[in-house]
Amino acid sequence: MPQTSLSISPTWLERSVLEVAPDLIGCTIVRQFEDGRQLRGLIVETEAYQEDDPGCHGYRGKTTRNAAIFGPAGLSYVYLIYGMYHCFNVVTDRDGFGSAVLVRAVELDGEPRRSYKGKLAKVGAGPGKLCQAMEIDMQHNHQWLQPGAAIWLEARSLDWQGELVRSTRIGLSQGQDLPWRWYLRGAKGVSRL
DNA sequence: CTTCCGATTGAA
DNA sequence: TCAATCGGAAGG
Numbered sequence: 051m052p053q054t055s056l057s058i059s060p061t062w063l064e065r066s067v068l069e070v071a072p073d074l075i076g077c078t079i080v081r082q083f084e085d086g087r088q089l090r091g092l093i094v095e096t097e098a099y100q101e102d103d104p105g106c107h108g109y110r111g112k113t114t115r116n117a118a119i120f121g122p123a124g125l126s127y128v129y130l131i132y133g134m135y136h137c138f139n140v141v142t143d144r145d146g147f148g149s150a151v152l153v154r155a156v157e158l159d160g161e162p163r164r165s166y167k168g169k170l171a172k173v174g175a176g177p178g179k180l181c182q183a184m185e186i187d188m189q190h191n192h193q194w195l196q197p198g199a200a201i202w203l204e205a206r207s208l209d210w211q212g213e214l215v216r217s218t219r220i221g222l223s224q225g226q227d228l229p230w231r232w233y234l235r236g237a238k239g240v241s242r243l
Numbered sequence: 244c245t246t247c248c249g250a251t252t253g254a255a
Numbered sequence: 256t257c258a259a260t261c262g263g264a265a266g267g
């Protein structure tokens with residue numbers, strides 16, 4: 051019997067965010083629309099955040115906004131940044147411990163309905179642009195990432211291979227020296243090298 | 244209540 | 256280098 055489901059389980063995500071963040075490179079975000087349309091994005095860039103890190107939204111404890119990252123692994127965490135862009139995260143580690151992987155870039159397999167000003171080349175390259183292209187917003191916050199939902203994750207294909215590059219995170223005013231960003235070497239859609 | 248500011252982006 | 260744009264969080 052061939053493997054029929056590549057979907058990523060909460061158990062697989064129930065590890066340190068520092069392990070999961072690099073492991074998610076090469077995996078796929080599946081965006082399922084109600085009309086049956088589907089968008090798939092290969093994850094090529096991620097960052098790790100956890101509550102003991104000053105760059106993390108959960109650093110000063112649980113609030114209404116960041117509640118999702120304190121929940122169990124397998125939930126989504128979506129937030130609005132600069133009043134105009136959304137960022138998509140995957141909650142990791144044990145329930146009660148604040149941690150999540152920020153997905154910073156994907157390479158889409160199809161054409162998004164909302165191309166970014168017609169520039170398809172850079173669609174999905176950057177956390178804000180990723181959410182624009184995949185039509186992810188606040189209604190997708192604090193949701194289970196499982197097949198049948200609007201968004202879920204699929205594991206790397208069995209023959210996947212790629213080299214990861216590790217570096218510091220982008221856009222932070224605190225915790226900017228921690229090497230908690232990973233991207234796929236040679237990937238077209240990485241937001242920054 | 245008022246003020247501050249961000250895990251961004253692209254134009255100047 | 257800088258403005259757009261706005262809701263959450265912090266401070267008075």
